[in-house]
Amino acid sequence: xxxxxxxxxxxxxxxxxxxxxxxxxxxxxxxxxxxxxxxxxxxxxxxxxxxxxxxxxxxxxxxxxxxxxxxxxxxxxxxxxxxxxxxxxxxxxxxxxxxxxxxxxxxxxxxxxxxxxxxxxxxxxxxxxxx
Amino acid sequence: xxxxxxxxxxxxxxxxxxxxxxxxxxxxxxxxxxxxxxxxxxxxxxxxxxxxxxxxxxxxxxxxxxxxxxxxxxxxxxxxxxxxxxxxxxxxxxxxxxxxxxxxxxxxxxxxxxxxxxxxxxxxxxxxxxx
Numbered sequence: 353x354x355x356x357x358x359x360x361x362x363x364x365x366x367x368x369x370x371x372x373x374x375x376x377x378x379x380x381x382x383x384x385x386x387x388x389x390x391x392x393x394x395x396x397x398x399x400x401x402x403x404x405x406x407x408x409x410x411x412x413x414x415x416x417x418x419x420x421x422x423x424x425x426x427x428x429x430x431x432x433x434x435x436x437x438x439x440x441x442x443x444x445x446x447x448x449x450x451x452x453x454x455x456x457x458x459x460x461x462x463x464x465x466x467x468x469x470x471x472x473x474x475x476x477x478x479x480x481x482x483x
Numbered sequence: 484x485x486x487x488x489x490x491x492x493x494x495x496x497x498x499x500x501x502x503x504x505x506x507x508x509x510x511x512x513x514x515x516x517x518x519x520x521x522x523x524x525x526x527x528x529x530x531x532x533x534x535x536x537x538x539x540x541x542x543x544x545x546x547x548x549x550x551x552x553x554x555x556x557x558x559x560x561x562x563x564x565x566x567x568x569x570x571x572x573x574x575x576x577x578x579x580x581x582x583x584x585x586x587x588x589x590x591x592x593x594x595x596x597x598x599x600x601x602x603x604x605x606x607x608x609x610x611x612x613x614x
Binding site for chain 2: 419430478
């Protein structure tokens with residue numbers, strides 16, 4: 353069963369992250385590298401990506417002629433995807449366990465960040481929606 | 484340049500989609516599939532993934548002993564990721580044009596959904612990334 357683990361945050365969360373000390377950032381990045389390596393070594397790893405800053409995010413809709421209309425204004429409360437992992441595991445519990453590890457990634461001062469990680473099954477195909 | 488095009492919606496939005504007629508859904512999916520085929524033919528396609536319905540979402544935080552704490556309660560307004568496309572394109576404008584085409588995919592009665600599509604770059608700063 354494939355699951356996606358998503359890290360999300362508001363712009364304020366991202367801003368706070370940029371104010372972490374170099375040492376704190378380094379510790380966090382090292383944890384994430386090690387975490388990805390462990391996922392690979394244990395054979396559950398499918399994919400991971402980190403996304404760019406929310407400041408670079410655009411919302412796109414089609415105009416009347418189909419041309420893109422872009423907008424970069426979001427509500428303060430908007431949760432931006434920061435990054436994700438896709439894993440292939442035996443059970444939802446295993447996915448939650450792995451998500452808990454990601455949540456415990458070190459924050460300022462090396463304390464666990466306790467970040468919320470959203471966990472969802474991914475669809476093999478649209479038919480999996482059961483329509 | 485790699486971009487991720489994110490399609491999001493609230494629980495109510497997803498419920499609305501699940502109530503579409505089979506014909507409307509097929510029409511919608513046919514357009515999305517043809518966009519996928521075109522992107523593959525043009526060499527811009529990297530990946531696409533649909534996610535399970537929001538009802539299956541959990542938020543996980545790590546406890547002190549590393550055991551996961553799961554919670555499935557979200558605010559009504561929460562925007563859930565429904566699916567994404569990753570494209571490798573020459574310019575941001577091309578990413579916006581593709582997003583606009585997705586936004587134009589037909590909804591009930593063949594009328595374009597005009598769904599907002601969030602367009603994001605991948606991280607260029609140190610973040611958890613594929614190695």
